[in-house]
Amino acid sequence: MSLEPRTDPNPPTAGPETPAKGPAIDAQALHQEILDLGTQGMVMNMGPQHPSTHGVLRLILTLDGEEVMACEPMIGYLHRGLEKMAERRPYRHFLPFTDRLDYVCSLANNLACAQAIERLAGVEVPERAQWLRVALMELNRIASHLLFLGTFGTDLGATTMLLYAFREREEALALLEAITGARLTYNWIRVGGLPDDMPETWDEGVLAFCDLLESRLPEYDRLLTDNPIFRRRTEGVGVVSSEDAKAYGLTGPTLRASGVAYDIRRWAPYEKYAEIDFDVVVLRDGDTFARYLARRLELEQSVRILRQVFDKLPEGPIASKVGKVLKPPPGIAFSQVESPRGELSFTMVSDGSPNPVRVHIRAPSFANLTVLADLVVGNKVADVVAILGSIDIVLGEVDR
Amino acid sequence: MMERDFGSALRTALAGLPEGAVESLEVSGSVATLRVNLGSLRAVLESLKSSPEAACDFPANLTAYDTGEEMFLVYRLASIERGWQALVLCRVDRSEPVAPSVTDLWPGFNWFEREVYDMFGVRFEGHPDLRRILLPDDWEGFPFRKDYVSRPSGSPLRGPQPIDRGAQG
Amino acid sequence: MIAQALENPWIRQLVNAAMLLAVINLGVLVLIYLERKVAGYIQSRLGPVHVGPRGWLQSVADAVKLVLKEDIIPAPADRFMFVLAPFFVFVPVLAVFLVLPFSSGWVAYDFSLAALYVIAAGTVAIMGIVMAGWGTNNKYSLLGGLRSAAQLISYEVPVVLAILAVVFFAQSMSLVEIAEAQRGFRWFIFQPPLLVAAFVYMIGQLAETNRTPFDLPEAESELVSGFHTEYSGIRFAMFFLAEFANTFFASALAVVLFFGGWDGLPGLTGALWLVLKSYVLVFVLMWIRWTLPRVRVDQLLGFAWKVLVPIGLIVVLWAAASVVYAGGVAR
Numbered sequence: 097m098s099l100e101p102r103t104d105p106n107p108p109t110a111g112p113e114t115p116a117k118g119p120a121i122d123a124q125a126l127h128q129e130i131l132d133l134g135t136q137g138m139v140m141n142m143g144p145q146h147p148s149t150h151g152v153l154r155l156i157l158t159l160d161g162e163e164v165m166a167c168e169p170m171i172g173y174l175h176r177g178l179e180k181m182a183e184r185r186p187y188r189h190f191l192p193f194t195d196r197l198d199y200v201c202s203l204a205n206n207l208a209c210a211q212a213i214e215r216l217a218g219v220e221v222p223e224r225a226q227w228l229r230v231a232l233m234e235l236n237r238i239a240s241h242l243l244f245l246g247t248f249g250t251d252l253g254a255t256t257m258l259l260y261a262f263r264e265r266e267e268a269l270a271l272l273e274a275i276t277g278a279r280l281t282y283n284w285i286r287v288g289g290l291p292d293d294m295p296e297t298w299d300e301g302v303l304a305f306c307d308l309l310e311s312r313l314p315e316y317d318r319l320l321t322d323n324p325i326f327r328r329r330t331e332g333v334g335v336v337s338s339e340d341a342k343a344y345g346l347t348g349p350t351l352r353a354s355g356v357a358y359d360i361r362r363w364a365p366y367e368k369y370a371e372i373d374f375d376v377v378v379l380r381d382g383d384t385f386a387r388y389l390a391r392r393l394e395l396e397q398s399v400r401i402l403r404q405v406f407d408k409l410p411e412g413p414i415a416s417k418v419g420k421v422l423k424p425p426p427g428i429a430f431s432q433v434e435s436p437r438g439e440l441s442f443t444m445v446s447d448g449s450p451n452p453v454r455v456h457i458r459a460p461s462f463a464n465l466t467v468l469a470d471l472v473v474g475n476k477v478a479d480v481v482a483i484l485g486s487i488d489i490v491l492g493e494v495d496r
Numbered sequence: 497m498m499e500r501d502f503g504s505a506l507r508t509a510l511a512g513l514p515e516g517a518v519e520s521l522e523v524s525g526s527v528a529t530l531r532v533n534l535g536s537l538r539a540v541l542e543s544l545k546s547s548p549e550a551a552c553d554f555p556a557n558l559t560a561y562d563t564g565e566e567m568f569l570v571y572r573l574a575s576i577e578r579g580w581q582a583l584v585l586c587r588v589d590r591s592e593p594v595a596p597s598v599t600d601l602w603p604g605f606n607w608f609e610r611e612v613y614d615m616f617g618v619r620f621e622g623h624p625d626l627r628r629i630l631l632p633d634d635w636e637g638f639p640f641r642k643d644y645v646s647r648p649s650g651s652p653l654r655g656p657q658p659i660d661r662g663a664q665g
Numbered sequence: 666m667i668a669q670a671l672e673n674p675w676i677r678q679l680v681n682a683a684m685l686l687a688v689i690n691l692g693v694l695v696l697i698y699l700e701r702k703v704a705g706y707i708q709s710r711l712g713p714v715h716v717g718p719r720g721w722l723q724s725v726a727d728a729v730k731l732v733l734k735e736d737i738i739p740a741p742a743d744r745f746m747f748v749l750a751p752f753f754v755f756v757p758v759l760a761v762f763l764v765l766p767f768s769s770g771w772v773a774y775d776f777s778l779a780a781l782y783v784i785a786a787g788t789v790a791i792m793g794i795v796m797a798g799w800g801t802n803n804k805y806s807l808l809g810g811l812r813s814a815a816q817l818i819s820y821e822v823p824v825v826l827a828i829l830a831v832v833f834f835a836q837s838m839s840l841v842e843i844a845e846a847q848r849g850f851r852w853f854i855f856q857p858p859l860l861v862a863a864f865v866y867m868i869g870q871l872a873e874t875n876r877t878p879f880d881l882p883e884a885e886s887e888l889v890s891g892f893h894t895e896y897s898g899i900r901f902a903m904f905f906l907a908e909f910a911n912t913f914f915a916s917a918l919a920v921v922l923f924f925g926g927w928d929g930l931p932g933l934t935g936a937l938w939l940v941l942k943s944y945v946l947v948f949v950l951m952w953i954r955w956t957l958p959r960v961r962v963d964q965l966l967g968f969a970w971k972v973l974v975p976i977g978l979i980v981v982l983w984a985a986a987s988v989v990y991a992g993g994v995a996r
Contacts, residue, residue, distance in 0.1 A: 124625070140804050162808075162962055172630040179615075180639055253877055253959025259708035319956065325878055326958045342576070345555040345604025358554075358576045364526070428529075428583070430557075430572070443570065445561045454561035454640075456570075466607050477808070478881075478961045495630060 123168035123469065126158065137165050142480070144173050150247065151491030153465075155480070162476045167469045174495035182455035187213045187422050187444075188287050190455065195281035197457060198493040201240040203232050204435035205493070206285035211366065211431035212442035212455075213287045217424035224412040225289035226367040231405045232272070232284065233367075233433075234398040235302065238309065239268040240436035241391045241398075244488050248388060249320055251485040252329055257319055264312055267305050274298060287422065289415025299406040306399045313395065321392060330385035334471050334483035337382060345463040348438025349390035350487055354382035360434035371408070374401050384479075387486040391436075423450050437461050437488055459493035499523045502580045506530075509547035513539055526580040537569075537586045538596040544573055544582055545601055551575045552582050558608035560616045562590070564642040567616065569595055588618060590641075597622035615640035682763075685773050689762055693909045694724040696947065700909075703951045731905075734898035739801065742895065746800025751896070751903035753793025757786045758910045765917055766841045768927040768935035779840040780828050783918065784821070787873070790907070791817045797904075798892040809892040812881045812962055819969040820872035820879075826977030827866035830858060830984035831922045840918075844926025852925040858983040863923045865977050867946075870915040872969070875908060877954040881962055916946035 137158045144152040152173035158166040178197070182190040194205035207229060214221065221229075242265040249257025269279045275294050276284040284291060320326050336346070341354035351358055359376040361369040377393040379386040430443040438460025445454040464487050472480045503523045510518055517536030522529045532540045544552040552573035560569050567590045574581040588595055597620035599606045609620045610629040617638035620626055628635060637644055698713070698721065705712025713720030738747055764779040766772035776782055791814055798810015834853055835843040846853075853859040872879040893904045920926060920942040927935030929942075960968070 138804060140808075162812075172628075172632070175630040177639065249958065253880065254957065256708050256955050259710060263709055320958070323958065325960055328964055329958060329961055342554050343603055345602065356576060363576070363579060428570070428585070430583070439556065441557060441572075443557065443559060443572075445563075447563065453563055454559075456557075456559040456561070458557040458559070462607065463604055466604055470603075476961060476963065478959075 123156070123158070123166045126166045140477075150484070150489055151494075153484075153489070153491055153494075155468075155484075157472075157477070157480065159477065162478075164472050164475055164477065164480060167472045167480070169465060169468055171465070171491070171494050174491045176496065178496045179455050179457060182452055184451060186450045187217075187424070187452055188418075190452075191285070191287075192281075192283045195283050196492055197459065197496060198435060198437060198440070198461070198490045199280060200243055200490050201236045201436050202280065202282045203236040203284060204433055204440055206283060207233060207367075208431050208433040208435070208440045208442045208457075209455075210285045210287050211433065212429055212444045213422070213424070215431060216427065216429040216444050216446050217287070217418075217422060219288050219418055220416055221289050221367075222413045222416055223368075223410050224293075225414050227405055227409045228290055228294060228414070229285065229367050230369065230372070231302065231402060232275070232282075234401045234405075235268055235272060236282075237436045238395060238398045239265050239272070241395050242268070244391050244436075245316060245320070245388075248485045248488075251481050252326060254320060254323075254326065257316070260312070260315065260319065264309055267308060271298070271301050271305055274301065286415055288418045289413070291415070293414045299409070302402055303406065306402055309395065309399060313392075316392070321389065327385060329478075329482060330388060330486070331381075331383055333384045333475065333479050334486065335381070335383045336467060336471065340467070341382065344467045346438070346467060347460050347463065348434070348436070348488075349377070349394060350387055350438065350464050352377060353379045353386035353390045355380045358439075360432050360439055364432055366431075366433065368405075368408075372401050372404050374404075384482050384486040387488075391488070394436075421450055423448060435460060437490065437493075438464060440493075457493070457496055459496065461487075461489035461491075461494045465489055465494055498526050498580065502526065502528055502578075505547075505549040505578075506544075506582070509543050509550035510540065513543065528580070528582045530582060530584045532584060532586050534586055534588055534595065537584075538598065540584060541571065541573070541598055542601065544584075550582070551578055552580075555602035555604045555608075556581060558605050558612065560588075560612045560618060560640075562616060562640060562642050566590065567593060567618075567641075569612070569618070593618040595620055597626075599623055614638070617641065681773055685762055686759065689759060689910055689913075690906070692913055693906050694728065696909045696913055697724040697727070697905075699944075699947070700951055703948065704955050707952065707955045728902065731898055731902040736898050736900070737895075739803070739895050741802040743800040743802060746796045747895075748900075750793050750797035750800055751900045751907075753796060754790045755793075755903040755907045757789040757793075758907045758914065761786045761914055762910075764840055765914065766844055766921065766926065767939055769841065769845065771936055772841055775839065775841050777837070777839045780832055780838040780843070783840075784825055784828065787911075788817075788821060790911075794892050797896070801892070801895045803895055806892050806894050809881075809894070813875065813892055815962070816872055816875075816879060816881060816965060816969075819966050820869045820973070823865045823969065823973035823977040824869035824873060826974070826981050827862040827869065828922065830862040830980050833981070833984045833988050834859060836988075840921050840926075844921050844928070847925040848928055850925065850928065852923065852928065854923045856984075856987065858980050858987055859923060861976065862980045862984065863919065865973055865980060866919060866922070867950075868973060869969075870919070871950065871953065872965070874912045874915055874950075876912065876950060878957045878960050879965060880954075880959060881965060912947060912950060913943060916950065917943040919943075919946055 137160050140157045140159055142155040142157055144154045154170040154173065156168040156170065157164050178193050181193060191206055191209055194209045195202040197205045213219070242261040246258035246261035249255070272282060273279050275298055276282040336354045338355040341351050341356055347358065355378060357376055357378045360366070362376050374397045377390050377397060379390055424446045426446055426448045428443065428445045430441055433440045439458070440460055441458040443456040443458065444452050447453050468484060468487060472483055475483070506521060506523070506528055513536055517532060517540060519531040519533060530540065544550050552575045554574040554576050556574045557572040558570070560567060567588050569586045569588055571584040572581060573584065586595070593616060595618055597609055599609065600622070607629060609623055610626060612618050613620060613626055614628040614631055615638055627633065639646065701723065702712040702720070713723035716723045716726045738744060761783050763773045764776045764782055766775070794813045794817070795810045798806045798813070831843060831853055832838055834856060835846045837843060854863055893901060896904060917939065920939055924942050927939045929935065929938030
């Protein structure tokens with residue numbers, strides 16, 4: 097039995113010189129056209145409360161039977177005005193707020209914010225702190241990807257994957273709790289380093305966890321990756337060509353699954369990533385399965401990185417001294433961090449006062465979500481769920 | 497090394513533009529900061545994207561900031577192949593903020609432009625669907641401007657309005 | 666006095682029916698508990714443990730809860746359809762149990778056309794599902810109801826073909842005679858064409874009972890709850906019980922058709938063997954449910970019509986040829 101390969105709604109344009117086309121479907125105009133014609137396209141609302149939209153996202157789908165004719169995502173349900181709040185308080189006081197952006201991977205947000213302040217103010221971070229930051233980031237990446245595996249399986253009907261992934265995620269969260277005291281919103285990065293050193297046997301715990309995770313990965317593969325039903329649901333679905341992926345500003349595994357080797361850890365190394373040996377996972381197909389597989393393979397790379405960190409961890413201070421009041425010189429600076437979802441970047445503008453003039457958060461989920469509207473047209477409702485799941489968004493950072 | 501190559505690549509890319517288009521250009525490491533004037537903004541961005549030397553074709557970020565006296569647009573374009581990025585700053589008129597849209601060059605900036613409109617009130621000409629994205633459609637005012645008065649009581653929200661689209665269920 | 670009352674054939678039938686209902690519902694309660702425990706253990710957790718010893722009373726607690734719930738009928742719903750739909754789903758499931766033989770002599774009604782009756786009665790449930798989807802006046806339910814109708818109609822055909830192959834071998838449509846023909850461990854599953862027929866039958870029944878990988882009508886992550894989204898309380902309980910009763914019936918029917926019915930080693934009564942074998946099959950169905958993801962609607966229908974139906978037709982021809990030329994299994 098063969099399934100016709102899903103036709104690519106965005107066929108690759110000829111050569112890099114051709115300008116990328118704008119959004120293919122204007123949802124409102126299309127909807128108006130449907131109503132004018134008198135043919136009934138059924139308008140169905142998915143969300144904001146829905147088991148599969150990974151948060152409060154609203155999708156207004158115009159359906160022709162099971163097929164999607166237009167999709168309009170509506171966001172803003174979780175908008176809390178965080179960027180404005182940052183303008184009213186000193187730079188470092190904003191760090192706890194950053195936990196709540198991409199709440200699945202809080203440390204990445206913390207790091208991006210701290211890095212931006214450090215670049216703006218010219219603060220150096222000691223070696224030991226840099227290595228530990230890498231360890232924390234990778235542990236958080238593993239936790240985030242495990243959550244992705246679980247929820248993606250659930251979206252497609254394999255609920256058991258959720259339980260298995262969370263079993264391992266529980267170990268990771270226990271480790272993070274041992275060092276930071278929290279399970280989800282860690283707030284464990286400070287400007288200039290970390291608040292405190294790691295507990296005595298923490299490195300042994302992390303290495304034991306690495307072994308555990310590696311032993312469980314074949315189980316995940318038997319359950320999902322090698323499952324024919326799973327493959328048929330995800331292969332060829334929602335294909336994004338590499339030109340379109342770049343034109344839409346996609347980042348992270350979503351982009352790397354389309355063949356573009358852009359990983360901030362390699363492209364603009366921060367902390368100690370330049371001294372660590374790891375592979376950037378890049379896949380060619382650009383379909384939902386590739387996006388899933390990219391994250392699944394990144395788990396192995398993260399384990400590889402974690403093992404190297406503790407070999408090379410030097411002794412030393414855990415943070416550099418920063419004065420009580422932090423008044424960076426006027427200017428503009430930005431940080432770039434590879435969060436599990438993509439390029440997370442904080443842009444800060446300073447005018448010499450203790451409070452920032454502007455803090456902008458470039459959230460990877462926000463940029464990645466723009467491709468959804470054009471990607472689901474022509475696919476079935478079930479595919480909408482699969483594609484949305486594979487883009488892996490967190491509404492906290494989409495809405496801020 | 498990178499600085500020199502990048503600097504010369506940028507100068508080649510921007511060579512065809514009129515005098516005064518680019519007010520300043522600094523390169524530090526792999527990041528170049530350009531200040532351009534509003535009239536040439538679109539030309540600069542197009543040159544950066546299409547020139548084979550600069551090849552800054554990846555839309556990394558688009559935002560704006562307001563100091564109270566001046567309002568700036570901030571574009572960040574990256575070149576994945578070359579490994580450098582350009583930060584383009586452009587001042588817009590605070591009282592009547594207008595800018596050209598670049599959604600035809602990069603569809604990825606569609607939502608970014610909507611967000612800048614939503615928060616600062618900058619109208620992007622040529623944008624296919626310029627409306628609020630994060631705030632409710634009937635919100636009054638542009639919150640990230642320094643002259644925005646936030647109302648602690650009595651929000652501009654008028655409560656849930658039925659959306660007339662035939663949507664149901 | 667009771668003995669005298671039982672002389673009356675009508676009263677006897679009524680008592681039979683009541684006992685059957687009791688057995689079915691008890692079986693369903695056990696099945697619900699089993700499902701949750703099996704799901705728990707497959708997912709590396711415990712399942713119900715609090716209510717009663719080892720959680721045995723969980724199903725009872727659930728049933729009581731559902732009965733006590735408020736009966737909500739959505740305002741825009743079509744009341745007539747909404748109220749009638751659960752009955753159309755629940756009653757046929759009970760009706761097919763009438764002809765299921767638990768042992769020789771232990772059958773509510775030994776019908777000579779039992780196989781045909783089972784198929785026909787089971788099809789009525791499809792109407793109930795569509796009525797539920799339509800009557801709720803909710804787009805999610807509508808999608809679920811329509812998906813379900815397409816699925817159930819499509820998968821009836823392979824199931825019927827598989828049963829037809831068995832009927833060829835047994836030379837009778839009566840379930841009692843089909844089971845009798847397999848006495849002495851001459852189970853139909855050992856016949857090559859019927860081995861294939863058994864697979865076709867089981868896959869078809871997975872779809873007929875709306876179980877993963879074919880649980881599109883209830884696809885939780887897509888349609889919230891499909892056609893029974895808006896049902897609560899007793900009405901929902903009827904859908905729920907119908908699904909589990911159907912699952913048990915599908916397995917029991919498979920045992921009668923392919924695994925010898927009540928045939929087993931001496932020492933245990935036949936009925937117990939049938940129940941035991943049914944529960945093994947039910948366990949396999951649960952195992953499949955908690956392991957596999959869901960197929961998509963077009964893949965589902967494609968699989969039915971492009972794979973199962975051709976295989977079913979080949980099996981029917983093969984079975985017919987076996988009976989005519991190779992002797993088959995005569996009565």
